[in-house]
Amino acid sequence: MGEQASKIGKKLEGYGEYIFQGFGWDELARDTEIKCSRKTTHAKQTHGLDLLMNFYNPYLGDKQGVVVECKNRQMKSITQSEINTWLLELINAIECAQSAPELENIHTGSMNLNTGLLLIHANDHFEGEKFNKYLSNLKVPSRRNPINIFVAGNSEINRWNALRNKIQKDYNNEFDFVYPSIEGSNMARGKYITINQLYSKYIFAQDIKNTEVVEGEHKYLKPITRRIMFSFDEISKTCFEYMWSMFKALQFQDAKELVFVFYPRKKDDVEYVKENFIKTLYQIDNPINDDIKNRIKIDFIDNRDLSPVDVGGV
Secondary structure, three states: OHHHHHHHHHHHHOOOHHHHHHHOOEEEEEEEEEEOOOHHHHOOOEEEEEEEEEEEEOOOOEEEEEEEEEEEEOHHHOOHHHHHHHHHHHHHHHHHHOOOHHHOOOOOOOOEEEEEEEEEEEOOOOOHHHHHHHHHOOOOOOOOOOOEEEEEOHHHHHHHHHHHHHHHHHOOOOOEEEEOOOOOOOOEEEOOOOHHHHOOOEEEEEEEEEEEEEEOOEEEEEEEEEEEEEEOOOOOHHHHHHHHHHHHHOOHHHOOEEEEEEOOOOOOHHHHHHHHHHHHHHHOOOOOOHHHHHHEEEEEOOOOOOOOOOHHHO
């Protein structure tokens, strides 16, 4: 685990392209210094931007910019005081980046730039409970113009790596993320995953799979639609029921394959899903029938905390 953690740290030092370009995010600037335009309040002469990225957000109908700040430290160096400082510095950097002349050569157009992502990676031994306690006690400074800050620790970084690797390994160029219920309109699809989706317990997608069909002496490939649901929720029968209710709400059940992909958190989660997922869907109100059962596929994302799988070469 220590060696893998060190390698992930080095990838972080190469910044978020390793994680986020796999999700369709575009890199606009890296290791960029901008002048501080609010020296009185920020008490800085310049701000350093580790990474400026963007992606198309269908819920905004525009590009969403994200300033990514990467911190790779030993766990003992990740303290409440340090996280508070990093958070404030990131907010201040975004404020100045919104009108920085150093970024004028970047074709941002009407890009919405009010979002930051603070990646904090413990390169020795991650203490999840302590880290979550720090987050619950964060001091978030108020601003006249709201700035949205997301914070990710080892757990999120590992989960996103695992999701990205799963998609790259098992799906093709026809793979799209699905954005449900945009202002009451039909759902949309695209190559980008939004930052909010990354933090969601459930992510929807679809792709086209070529399946071999045999008719007499002839064989040919027939494209079929796969509707996909990734779950990062705690695995339980209640979770199974909720997943199926959302699947039906999106009218996903009409596809040729209905794929449910789970992220196991405990050693017995895989067996529990295999033994209980289909069984649970037969026992709910308005249960599934045999036709739906035969179209359901169950799959799993490798959790590096449970297995020695090398996550994306990390």
